[in-house]
Amino acid sequence: MYALQPEDLVNQRVLDCPGGPSGLVAGAIEREIDMLAVDPQYSETAEVLEQRGRGDITLTIDKARKDPALQMTDADYKAFEQEKQNALAAFIHAYRLHPERFVSGSLPELPFDDGAFDLVLSGHLLFVYAPRVLGGIMVNDAFDLDFHIAAARELIRVGNEVRIFPTYAFTGEVRRQPWVKPVMEALRGDGHHVSFLASRWEQQGHVDFNDSLRIVRCREISG
Numbered sequence: 001m002y003a004l005q006p007e008d009l010v011n012q013r014v015l016d017c018p019g020g021p022s023g024l025v026a027g028a029i030e031r032e033i034d035m036l037a038v039d040p041q042y043s044e045t046a047e048v049l050e051q052r053g054r055g056d057i058t059l060t061i062d063k064a065r066k067d068p069a070l071q072m073t074d075a076d077y078k079a080f081e082q083e084k085q086n087a088l089a090a091f092i093h094a095y096r097l098h099p100e101r102f103v104s105g106s107l108p109e110l111p112f113d114d115g116a117f118d119l120v121l122s123g124h125l126l127f128v129y130a131p132r133v134l135g136g137i138m139v140n141d142a143f144d145l146d147f148h149i150a151a152a153r154e155l156i157r158v159g160n161e162v163r164i165f166p167t168y169a170f171t172g173e174v175r176r177q178p179w180v181k182p183v184m185e186a187l188r189g190d191g192h193h194v195s196f197l198a199s200r201w202e203q204q205g206h207v208d209f210n211d212s213l214r215i216v217r218c219r220e221i222s223g
């Protein structure tokens with residue numbers, strides 16, 4: 001997603017926001033990478049998150065099986081489900097053993113100091129939680145354009161560099177998600193360097209617009 005190799009993260013302070021029930025921090029711990037994750041769900045116990053994660057996997061697979069656009073074989077679905085179960089198991093294991101790595105918090109206000117991290121990774125929240133009519137997954141506009149801009153500003157406040165994935169429309173016709181451009185303009189207006197970085201991972205066959213958004217802080221934080 002982020003065009004990174006594990007060695008790029010050595011001696012870096014890394015934040016995964018939102019971490020969700022994913023295996024990223026578990027993989028970082030194995031490689032002795034200094035990574036924290038933040039998510040509103042981390043106010044819950046491991047038992048609640050495990051049960052919720054299992055339910056979400058079942059729902060996702062059931063939905064995918066009914067989607068005629070996804071031409072996946074039975075073996076593909078089984079492999080996808082196994083991958084998700086493995087990630088959930090790795091997450092729950094790490095969540096129980098290393099609670100200090102999982103911080104409860106929500107965008108657009110994170111509980112970290114300015115520049116606390118060298119790198120902030122942000123997957124599958126911004127541009128994905130946009131309304132469905134705009135290529136996101138939400139039936140409402142709880143995560144509107146103002147939220148997206150405020151959230152991106154918060155990510156670059158706490159990190160020297162931010163990478164956000166994906167930037168393509170998650171639903172509907174193949175295109176760049178329409179809020180990517182105004183978010184880029186706002187962050188450029190603040191003085192940051194903003195560019196696309198090609199992803200090396202093809203999610204559900206997405207090839208076009210398969211980039212993360214890279215924001216590099218270019219000015220001192222004021223205020």
Ligand SMILES: C[S@@+](CC[C@H](N)C(=O)[O-])C[C@H]1O[C@@H](n2cnc3c(N)ncnc32)[C@H](O)[C@@H]1O
Pocket residue numbers: 017018019020021022038039040041105106107108122123124125
């Ligand atoms: C689809 S998961 C993404 C997990 C992981 N980054 C990935 O790419 O698989 C989206 C996460 O966003 C979290 N979330 C929802 N609202 C949020 C907010 N306002 N700030 C931060 N995270 C939020 C949810 O709790 C959920 O865990």
